[in-house]
Amino acid sequence: MSEDMNSTGQMKPDGTIVTASNPGELSPIEAAIMDACNGLHEARERGDQGSFDALCASLTRLLAAYDETDGENHPNSAWSRPNQRALAFSAMGKIQDAVRAELIALKYADTPRRREISLGNLADRCLRLGDAELAVGYFLEAIEANPQSVPVLITGAAALFRAGHHDEADSIFLAMLGSPGLLETGTELTAYLAFDPNVRAMRGRLSGLDALYAAWETQERSGGAQ
Amino acid sequence: MKTHDHDAFWARYDREVRPIVERACQTASRLHSDSTMDPGDMAAWAHTRVWKMLENGTFPTFHDDPSVDQAIDRLTTHAGILARWSYLALSRRHWKRLERETASDLSRVEHLSVTKRADAEIEHREAVDEALAKVRETLSDSVRQKLAASLQDKSERRRAAMALGATRREDDRLMNQIDAGVFKENTVQQMRSRARKHASEALGASVRLPLIVLAAMLAMLLATPVAEAGEQSGGRKGTGMSAPITLVAEPIVCGIETGGSDEQTGRILRAGMARGEQSGGRGPKPG
Numbered sequence: 001m002s003e004d005m006n007s008t009g010q011m012k013p014d015g016t017i018v019t020a021s022n023p024g025e026l027s028p029i030e031a032a033i034m035d036a037c038n039g040l041h042e043a044r045e046r047g048d049q050g051s052f053d054a055l056c057a058s059l060t061r062l063l064a065a066y067d068e069t070d071g072e073n074h075p076n077s078a079w080s081r082p083n084q085r086a087l088a089f090s091a092m093g094k095i096q097d098a099v100r101a102e103l104i105a106l107k108y109a110d111t112p113r114r115r116e117i118s119l120g121n122l123a124d125r126c127l128r129l130g131d132a133e134l135a136v137g138y139f140l141e142a143i144e145a146n147p148q149s150v151p152v153l154i155t156g157a158a159a160l161f162r163a164g165h166h167d168e169a170d171s172i173f174l175a176m177l178g179s180p181g182l183l184e185t186g187t188e189l190t191a192y193l194a195f196d197p198n199v200r201a202m203r204g205r206l207s208g209l210d211a212l213y214a215a216w217e218t219q220e221r222s223g224g225a226q
Numbered sequence: 227m228k229t230h231d232h233d234a235f236w237a238r239y240d241r242e243v244r245p246i247v248e249r250a251c252q253t254a255s256r257l258h259s260d261s262t263m264d265p266g267d268m269a270a271w272a273h274t275r276v277w278k279m280l281e282n283g284t285f286p287t288f289h290d291d292p293s294v295d296q297a298i299d300r301l302t303t304h305a306g307i308l309a310r311w312s313y314l315a316l317s318r319r320h321w322k323r324l325e326r327e328t329a330s331d332l333s334r335v336e337h338l339s340v341t342k343r344a345d346a347e348i349e350h351r352e353a354v355d356e357a358l359a360k361v362r363e364t365l366s367d368s369v370r371q372k373l374a375a376s377l378q379d380k381s382e383r384r385r386a387a388m389a390l391g392a393t394r395r396e397d398d399r400l401m402n403q404i405d406a407g408v409f410k411e412n413t414v415q416q417m418r419s420r421a422r423k424h425a426s427e428a429l430g431a432s433v434r435l436p437l438i439v440l441a442a443m444l445a446m447l448l449a450t451p452v453a454e455a456g457e458q459s460g461g462r463k464g465t466g467m468s469a470p471i472t473l474v475a476e477p478i479v480c481g482i483e484t485g486g487s488d489e490q491t492g493r494i495l496r497a498g499m500a501r502g503e504q505s506g507g508r509g510p511k512p513g
Contacts, residue, residue, distance in 0.1 A: 038338045168360065
């Protein structure tokens, strides 16, 4: 039984989303893995066991194909293979396995971008394991690698919020509010506001986040009316 | 109806007809839309319709120049029909809106598959930097060093040290000493315990969960996972891969709705769904 199943066999609610800074840079299998992971996270949120099982089987085949092609000739397959495997484990609800795999990836993260991704993902998973303090630690490292990363900042805000640093968490959302370009359609920030159940869960508890939602919704309405 | 009777009509309409129409709209909303359609919207539509019929003297209420009594009687008797009309008039827009609000599997996965980093950057991040510096100060170097160095699993110590930023020469020396068994196990245990306590205190009294270092985290599953924020997938700048390649010879997914995207060219998942097989190749890497 995977970690996301409780004793009665029901799936635990444990949602997150996977994004890429530029989907065009993903290889075909990486893109498919990302889609499958997002499908799996959603299936788990909805308690859709049929989709969950089918997507797990698909993901396993995709990972096998990715390994067989040495990460589709990724320039740093020592990093990309465990990184992709960690994404899959995470989506399957095997969060400890995901942490283990991502730590291996981190060891080979040879660029600030790869370091940002691995550390940010570790922060996300530590939160899902209930360890907000360690998540804050990983977040601080990730944001050193890329101070402008929206996914890392949002993960960090969530970690800070969970660790009791509400003002610091809200300062991140206020800074985003002051940068209207981040709210353009199809950007990472709008994806998080729209789909990440955990960002939505902080709504109503942080004034900056509430203002950010209001700005986004106003923009969506005016865009939809055009 | 004569124009000079309109005021009397509306006075009686508000008093006698309006409540009946509103109740009829509530019933219609419950029967036809599982109460998802707003009865207030329906009633507003019905009142507007009555106003238009009166202004234009049209069928079926005002076409034969009725008295106020007759008009009120007709509207009271046929309030249910007015409610039904309002449902029919609003239903198309209503169901479309509901459809938009209920995101399907397809829309979320598709949306995320084309999500991109914004061109814009955070403009005024001084407050963020200040806040993070404050948080960073609470996690001192010595705590990071001890957290990494005191991991139970030796093989994880170096990785943890890198992740936690415990990469100074003295951090390395401490880990070497622990690896070499210079310290007794009890001493290492105490170091771990103190480091956790220190970090918990540093991060604030509101922190309820104990600080678990990596080895412990890997070894023990804590309480019910609490999901937060999101993950990122990597990529490879400049490799320019675009054509789908043969990976899986069967439909990849069954049991979940996925669909096409006009942005991503290599979406194996959706391609597998759509065509049931994969074929093709990948051109040589540029450069």
